[in-house]
Every structure is written in C-alpha cells, then in structure tokens.
Amino acid sequence: xxxxxxxxxxxxxxxxxxxxxxxxxxxxxxxxxxxxxxxxxxxxxxxxxxxxxxxxxxxxxxxxxxxxxxxxxxxxxxxxxxxxxxxxxxxxxxxxxxxxxxxxxxxxxxxxxxx
RNA sequence: CCAGACGGCUGGACGGUCGCUGGCGGUUCGCCGUCAGAGGAAAGUCCGGGCUCCACGGAAAAGCGGUGCCGGCUAACGGCCGGCGGGGGCGACCCCAGGGAUAGUGCCACAGAAAGCAAACCGCCCCGGCUUGCCGGGGUAAGGGUGAAAGGGUGCGGUAAGAGCGCACCGCCUUUCCGGUAACGGAAAGGGCAUGGAAAACCCCACCGGGAGCAAAACCGAAUAGGGGCGACCGGCGCACUGCGGCAACGCGGGGGUGCAAAGCAAUUUCCGGCUUGUCGCCCGGGUUGGUUGCUUGAGGCGGAUGGAAACGUCCGUCCCAGAGGAAUGGCCGUCCAGCACCCGUUUUGGGAGCGGACAGAACCCGGCUUAUAGGCCGUCUGGAUCA
Numbered sequence: 208x209x210x211x212x213x214x215x216x217x218x219x220x221x222x223x224x225x226x227x228x229x230x231x232x233x234x235x236x237x238x239x240x241x242x243x244x245x246x247x248x249x250x251x252x253x254x255x256x257x258x259x260x261x262x263x264x265x266x267x268x269x270x271x272x273x274x275x276x277x278x279x280x281x282x283x284x285x286x287x288x289x290x291x292x293x294x295x296x297x298x299x300x301x302x303x304x305x306x307x308x309x310x311x312x313x314x315x316x317x318x319x320x321x322x
Numbered sequence: 323c324c325a326g327a328c329g330g331c332u333g334g335a336c337g338g339u340c341g342c343u344g345g346c347g348g349u350u351c352g353c354c355g356u357c358a359g360a361g362g363a364a365a366g367u368c369c370g371g372g373c374u375c376c377a378c379g380g381a382a383a384a385g386c387g388g389u390g391c392c393g394g395c396u397a398a399c400g401g402c403c404g405g406c407g408g409g410g411g412c413g414a415c416c417c418c419a420g421g422g423a424u425a426g427u428g429c430c431a432c433a434g435a436a437a438g439c440a441a442a443c444c445g446c447c448c449c450g451g452c453u454u455g456c457c458g459g460g461g462u463a464a465g466g467g468u469g470a471a472a473g474g475g476u477g478c479g480g481u482a483a484g485a486g487c488g489c490a491c492c493g494c495c496u497u498u499c500c501g502g503u504a505a506c507g508g509a510a511a512g513g514g515c516a517u518g519g520a521a522a523a524c525c526c527c528a529c530c531g532g533g534a535g536c537a538a539a540a541c542c543g544a545a546u547a548g549g550g551g552c553g554a555c556c557g558g559c560g561c562a563c564u565g566c567g568g569c570a571a572c573g574c575g576g577g578g579g580u581g582c583a584a585a586g587c588a589a590u591u592u593c594c595g596g597c598u599u600g601u602c603g604c605c606c607g608g609g610u611u612g613g614u615u616g617c618u619u620g621a622g623g624c625g626g627a628u629g630g631a632a633a634c635g636u637c638c639g640u641c642c643c644a645g646a647g648g649a650a651u652g653g654c655c656g657u658c659c660a661g662c663a664c665c666c667g668u669u670u671u672g673g674g675a676g677c678g679g680a681c682a683g684a685a686c687c688c689g690g691c692u693u694a695u696a697g698g699c700c701g702u703c704u705g706g707a708u709c710a
Contacts, residue, residue: 219648277653
C-alpha cells in the first residue's frame with residue numbers, strides 16, 4: 208500500500224451533514240454507518256464524522272471519532288474519489304473492535320458505494 | 323503482627339511507525355526543521371470573584387433571595403484554620419440546619435380525662451348517705467394508663483392521702499464576682515420552679531447581595547438581493563403624498579409610490595393574462611456566510627528565606643507551562659512493570675500459556691465545594707496481641 212498521506216478534507220457545516228442524511232446513500236457495517244453522495248465540484252473526497260450521545264460519554268465518543276478518522280485516512284489514501292462526500296457515524300462497538308476489521312469494513316462499504 | 327483513625331502523594335513505563343494543533347526559525351511558497359501540547363477531578367454547574375455588556379445621579383428604605391456559635395485567614399465565599407457548646411466512640415477521632423420560642427400570630431395529628439392563663443379516667447385519702455360495696459361531695463399530680471411530649475429529678479422529712487409543703491444534692495432562672503478578645507467556663511448569693519415542643523409554619527434580629535453572560539463583547543466585511551443620497555441622460559396624463567404662499571377656493575414646485583396609457587420581454591399572429599419600466603457613474607448606511615480580536619502572564623508555577631499554633635502572609639530568585647473551534651493533544655504495533663486467575667513441579671526459590679489497565683477529555687480565566695475513582699505508595703496516631 209502507498210505510504211499514508213495527509214487526512215482527507217473535512218465536512219464541518221451542519222447543513223452538509225443534513226444534506227447527506229437526507230439524500231445520501233446509506234450503508235450500515237459493524238463499527239459504523241456510512242452515508243455517501245456525489246458532492247460539489249471539489250477535486251478531493253471530503254469526510255465528516257459523527258458520534259452521538261447514545262454511544263457513550265465524551266471519552267468514548269472522542270475515541271470513536273479518532274479511530275474512524277484514522278481508518279479513513281489510511282483507506283482513502285489509495286483511492287481517489289473526486290467530488291464524493293462521506294459521513295461516518297460511530298456505533299457502540301467502534302471504540303474497542305479490531306482496528307484491522309474496521310478498516311476492512313470501511314473498504315468494503317466504499318466498494319458498495321462505488322458500484 | 324492484627325484491627326482501626328487521620329493526613330498526603332500517585333493515577334503505568336520505554337521504544338518504533340504513521341498522523342493532528344500551536345509557537346519559533348528557514349523557505350525555491352511545494353514545504354522543511356525544532357520546541358510544546360488534558361485532569362485531580364478537565365465532571366456536576368452548587369457558591370465566590372475577575373472580565374464584558376445592559377440598567378442606573380448618590381445613598382437609604384421596602385421587597386425578594388441568601389447566610390446564621392466565637393475569633394482569625396482570604397480579593398471574596400455558603401470556603402479554610404483554631405476554639406466553644408451538644409452528641410457518638412474504650413480510644414486515635416468523628417458528627418451537628420448550632421441566633422431568637424418572656425416581640426407577636428398560628429400549630430401540637432392519633433391516643434388520652436386532660437396538650438397551655440392546665441387538667442381528676444383509674445387509683446389513693448377524707449366526709450356524708452344507705453340497699454356494706456356502691457352513690458354523692460371534696461382533697462390529691464406520689465402510683466397506673468395514653469402519648470413524641472403530662473408543668474423539674476433523686477432521697478429524707480412531712481401528711482388523712484399527697485404536693486417544693488419543708489430540707490439536702492443535682493438541674494433551672496436572676497444578680498454579682500473571677501478567668502477568657504469572644505463564644506463560653508467557674509464560683510457565690512438569692513428564688514421554690516415560673517420559662518413544654520417546633521423557628522424545616524409564619525415571623526423577628528444581624529450581616530451580605532443590581533441583571534445577564536465569552537453563543538458576553540468589539541472590529542473587518544465577499545457575492546447576490548434589497549435600502550438611501552448626489553450627478554448626467556431618458557420619461558405621456560392623472561392621483562395619493564408633500565414644500566412654499568394664501569382666510570379660503572387655489573397658485574407655483576416636488577412627486578420613476580401608484581392607476582391608466584405607451585414601450586419592452588417569451589413562440590408565427592390576434593385577444594386575454596403575466597412580468598419589466600429607468601440606465602450609467604460615484605458615494606453612504608445596515609447587515610448574513612465567513613474572518614480577526616477577546617484567548618491565555620495569572621489572586622500563576624517552582625525553589626529559598628522569614629513571621630504565625632494553623633489557615634495564611636511578606637521578601638528574594640527563577641520559569642513561561644495547551645489554546646481547539648463538527649472542536650488538536652492521537653491511531654496502530656512491540657517489550658516491560660503492577661494486578662487477576664490457571665497448569666506443572668514444590669518446604670521454598672521456580673517454569674509455562676492466558677487475561678488485562680479506575681474515574682474520566684480543557685472550551686474566557688481564577689478560588690472553593692460536591693460527586694466519581696481499579697490499583698499502589700508514604701507519614702502521624704489509637705486500641706489489642708506477642709517478644710525482650
């Protein structure tokens with residue numbers, strides 16, 4: 208695999224999250240829920256992360272987001288996906304599942320989105 | 323050694339690899355180098371301050387809210403330290419919503435005869451009556467019973483039976499004296515006991531307090547749409563409105579707001595309907611997305627000296643120690659150290675595989691309180707056991 212590069216661009220606006228929730232394609236996997244859609248004219252893929260209060264306190268939510276962020280950085284490094292916007296929603300098991308499985312599941316989910 | 327009391331500390335270590343945020347330096351503007359980067363509670367948001375805005379002439383009163391033994395500390399506090407009083411514990415120590423109930427109003431359920439200017443159900447005693455064990459009258463708060471509470475307690479005297487009726491001691495109240503800054507403690511004299519509980523029912527007294535919060539607040543301000551002003555050019559008639567003059571009718575002027583007309587727009591024409599009617603230039607103000615500031619040098623950390631019983635204060639030296647913004651401070655891997663429990667061997671030492679890090683994540687900043695917290699460490703003290 209290519210050497211890991213800088214993390215993908217972030218989604219930060221609430222409106223963008225809401226748009227993907229409304230119109231995006233939705234895939235649930237062990238470890239996360241992925242929402243994806245063709246976005247604007249930007250070159251690079253853009254990713255947002257969500258962890259709700261349902262999965263735990265602040266420590267657990269932050270850890271889940273960090274792991275999702277790292278998985279996205281590693282997996283997306285080998286796949287240019289211009290103009291695509293993704294939202295990763297953390298689940299209860301995101302914090303303590305095998306990291307390699309998390310990466311695998313994310314790669315699989317991306318394949319399903321692209322097809 | 324066992325059991326316990328109090329106070330304090332710690333909150334895994336090292337390495338590899340790939341990343342994130344900020345400062346500084348360099349840069350060929352692509353980046354590169356270097357340094358720093360969560361907590362004791364960062365938590366709950368319960369108090370106290372700084373800071374910002376709002377309100378307000380000052381102060382006071384009323385109202386509302388809070389605090390409530392005394393002295394000290396502190397910027398301040400509902401915090402801390404030291405003491406006092408009460409309660410608990412063999413003890414080290416621990417706990418207390420701990421002002422006022424003779425300022426006033428109201429309350430004291432149930433039970434009980436009676437619950438607040440006391441009161442006689444049973445019992446006890448005396449007197450009278452008779453049907454000789456009952457009735458009536460009176461005395462009595464020592465005993466029984468009820469109750470959270472029954473109008474001081476114990477003992478002796480006393481009495482018809484009783485009773486602070488009398489006496490002693492204890493308690494209580496008043497006064498005086500002594501000790502103490504004070505809370506309070508001690509003593510003496512007097513009083514025969516009045517002054518029950520509850521202030522977490524209202525209330526009274528003393529002291530404190532404007533309100534809202536960094537999403538506070540200040541500044542910059544794109545594109546698009548919209549507002550206003552000035553100038554040039556273009557523009558038919560009327561109306562609303564409006565400036566000046568006039569008692570008024572009205573006159574002169576403004577009037578692209580609006581009605582009609584006219585022109586234009588989309589598709590070949592007509593009709594109906596819809597939309598547009600200023601254009602250009604310059605300037606001003608408001609303001610959204612966004613950006614910047616506030617934003618980390620502070621009642622600051624560390625070390626030393628010194629005052630104090632302590633909380634804490636003073637002086638000197640030294641250091642700069644997170645600043646994000648869908649929110650950085652990390653992801654993964656390895657080795658080790660605690661810890662858990664399993665197998666083999668065993669007097670012990672040992673060997674092997676496994677599981678596995680408590681509570682918890684800064685959001686303007688400080689001082690506290692409260693709550694959560696696996697495991698480990700240190701100190702002082704108490705009770706007991708054993709040895710000498």
